[in-house]
Amino acid sequence: MTNPVLEGLAKARRSAVHLEMRDTYQPNDPEFIAWQNGKRLNPAADRSEWWRPFLDVVTETTARGVVMRRARIVSEPVTDYIRYEHDVTFPNVVAGELVRWLPRRRAADIPLPGTDLWMFDGEAVLFTYFSGVGEVVDREWRTEPEVIQLVASSFELVWDRATPHEEYKPVQ
Numbered sequence: 001m002t003n004p005v006l007e008g009l010a011k012a013r014r015s016a017v018h019l020e021m022r023d024t025y026q027p028n029d030p031e032f033i034a035w036q037n038g039k040r041l042n043p044a045a046d047r048s049e050w051w052r053p054f055l056d057v058v059t060e061t062t063a064r065g066v067v068m069r070r071a072r073i074v075s076e077p078v079t080d081y082i083r084y085e086h087d088v089t090f091p092n093v094v095a096g097e098l099v100r101w102l103p104r105r106r107a108a109d110i111p112l113p114g115t116d117l118w119m120f121d122g123e124a125v126l127f128t129y130f131s132g133v134g135e136v137v138d139r140e141w142r143t144e145p146e147v148i149q150l151v152a153s154s155f156e157l158v159w160d161r162a163t164p165h166e167e168y169k170p171v172q
Contacts, residue, residue: 004126004139004141005118005126006057008118008120008124008126009057009061009066009068009120010061011120012061012064012066012120012121013064013066013121014065014066014067014121014122015066015067015068015069015119015120015121015122016061016066016067016068016069016118016119016120016121017068017069017070017071017118017119017155017159018068018069018070018071018116018117018118019070019071019073019112019113019116019117019119019151019154019155019158020070020071020072020073020116021072021073021112021115021116022116022130022134023074023075023078023079023081023082024079024081024082024133024134025081025130025134026134026135026136027081027133027134031088032081032084035084035087035088036080036084040087041087041088041090041091043090047094050088050091051091052091055091055092055094055095056095058092058095058096058097059095059096061096062095062096062097063096067098068096068097068098069097069098069099069100069155069159070092070097070098070099070100071099071100071101071102071155071158071159071162072085072099072100072101072102072162073102073103073104073107073112073158074101074102074103074104074170075103075104076103076104076105076170076171077171077172078170078171078172081134082170083170083172086101086165086168086170089165090165093165093166098164099164099165100158100159100162100163100164100165100168101162101163101165101168101170102158102161102162102163103171106161107158107161110154110157110158110161111150111153111154112154112158113125113127113150113151113154115127115128115129115130116128116130117151119148119151119152119155122148122152123143123148124141124142124143124148125141125142125143125147125148125151126139126140126141126142127139127140127142
């Protein structure tokens with residue numbers, strides 16, 4: 001089985017943007033459960049202790065000159081899952097991904113797509129559909145100009161308002 005996100009990143013020439021809007025994903029993820037039980041990644045430790053295969057993809061993609069940006073719209077106070085995501089995001093930044101956070105109340109007047117997405121080179125959007133508890137149930141590629149325009153304008157508005165990862169402190 002192929003992974004459409006990895007395919008999109010492999011083909012990207014200029015940009016890859018990722019918009020995340022849920023407050024929880026995959027609650028049965030073993031890494032999330034380990035984090036809930038006290039496991040923490042140590043930025044000062046040997047990289048092999050916190051590096052993961054997706055980060056190789058990020059490094060390869062950004063080394064080709066592709067700008068990777070991820071924006072997360074989050075409710076505050078944040079959920080445990082968002083606290084976990086914030087805690088484990090530093091490796092993405094080390095790998096070359098730019099990450100920002102936007103409190104949901106600051107996004108209330110932004111027209112947004114109905115689900116999380118990736119957009120590659122401003123030409124193709126990959127929507128991800130989730131179950132109510134945050135499990136991926138389907139993905140869909142879209143290339144219609146009006147879809148691209150909605151996603152591009154939404155993402156830029158979110159990005160402009162959002163706080164860089166290094167400065168964002170999750171409200172608990």
